[in-house]
Amino acid sequence: MSNPDITARIHALHPDSAPAPVATESNPAYKKVQLARHPKRPHALDYIERLCTGFTELHGDRAYGDDLAIVGGYAFFDDQPVMVIGQQRGRDTKQKLARNFGMPKPEGYRKAMRLMFMADKFHRPVITFIDTPGAYPGIDAEERGQAEAIAYNLREMARLGVPVIVVVIGEGGSGGALGMGVGNKILMLENSYYSVISPESCAAIIWRDSAKAELAAAALKLTGPDLLERGIIDEIVPEPPGGAQEDHDAAAALLGDSIRKALAELSAMTPKELVDHRYLKFRRMAPFFEG
């Protein structure tokens, strides 16, 4: 009998495992996970159209194709030109399929990086919206270098001489989220999560039962307060009562306040200061060792 492929299971993303969006009272961490996946929750484009004017989508990675799981383009936030890039899920079945349930492929990460380099060249801040169950685990994604695409973004985002603001708006699924997540400021919406592994996959490994995702969600410490306490994020953005899905306009307004504050702070810094600031932020992440 062969050993189970732990590698595979550790990085399982279980794209089809999203549970019904029924809030439970039992476990606050899992309740946030469910809200993060709520079918009516605002997606990246919902925020972009409410926060910005003149959004102009720019397509393609200039090498292979255009990944619809990531959208990006220039826009104006408070009349200031910015580059906005978001992981985008679909709302209905047709869109969901077209956008691959928000699971990007290598060309998506490469498009995102292309737009970030463009922002850097023209000295425009970058705002990324994170909302993915994870990078797509498929044959074609592996053939085109999913790992390399994410790795490249991690290194190159560190080099950008412009403000980079990262907002986790829904699911912050592992390396697929981090591939657009190396910022000067990391914001997390109140009902979002950010984790090294999905609660379902974690439960499948520990209890051999993905239904125990509730327990795993608590064990993983994947909520805003957990991560703020550990120095992994900078700020938790409040949502309207009941969650962002209840009032998209109010959710966007609250997020706008946080972005405005972060932009004001970062805009005072020189390119070198921004690079150093971002570098030190991750360099200090996170000192959980002794000796």
Added chain:
Amino acid sequence: MSWFKRDKPGVDTPSDADRTVRTEGLWVKCDGCKQIIFRQDLEDNRRVCPKCGFHFRIDAREWLDLIFEGEWTEFDSNLASTDPMQFADSKPYKARLAGMQQTLNMKDAILSGQGKIGNHTVNVCSMELKFIGGSMGAVMGEKITRAVERSIENRQPLVIVSATGGARMQEGAVSLMQMAKISSALMRLDEVGVPYISVLTDPTTGGVTASFAMLGDLNIAEPGALIGFAGPRVIEQTIRQKLPEGFQRSEFLLTHGFLDAVVKRHDIRDFLARSFDFFVN
């Protein structure tokens, strides 16, 4: 069956049974050619099958001995995890760590060493797959980052030998962030023009592949190593079809343009020395 249920170290490797030695005692069955080989012949041949060239896995310390011909200085050997998430499953993470530390006589899944390769003083980090699947947590992140910083400060080339299932689940988002931390440090190394060679061995998957293992000036791999972002089982579950023969093996990555070379274990030291001659002199 879950490796989290097992207390016995040495079987906690995150991949197929391919590379394990199945026969106890003097003889070993090769998983490459299925022939029975004399164990001593295998050990004398750096655990490469003398009959078919199949590369059995070797541990972190053996890698450093091989690369430095036995002479190297260890750094940061005392760094140990403080359990950032207070994680507990069938067994508290702290207890799991303590067990591993005792059995393997190392504090975490990585060794950091410095020594000579040809004329070059080189910093080498090497992962130990037997230690919770070679997984990356805060300690691995810190030790590699310090090695990168050492390379920047002293202008010494860097080598990282990977053998891992990826980020360490028990350290949650802390382990995820190590990907960004090390990659950011590599940006600095890149800016000062000091070379880094990534050596991928069987297996290298997940968050390690999706960060520093793919960021070498050269990315090289041992023959037949499993290398990927998602593991094969996850992909099979997602697409619900069998994966093609050789998928995610070194030769597959070479064909698709993600490796500079596939290098046999016996040739690695020469390859590194020659490459650093090109980069540095």
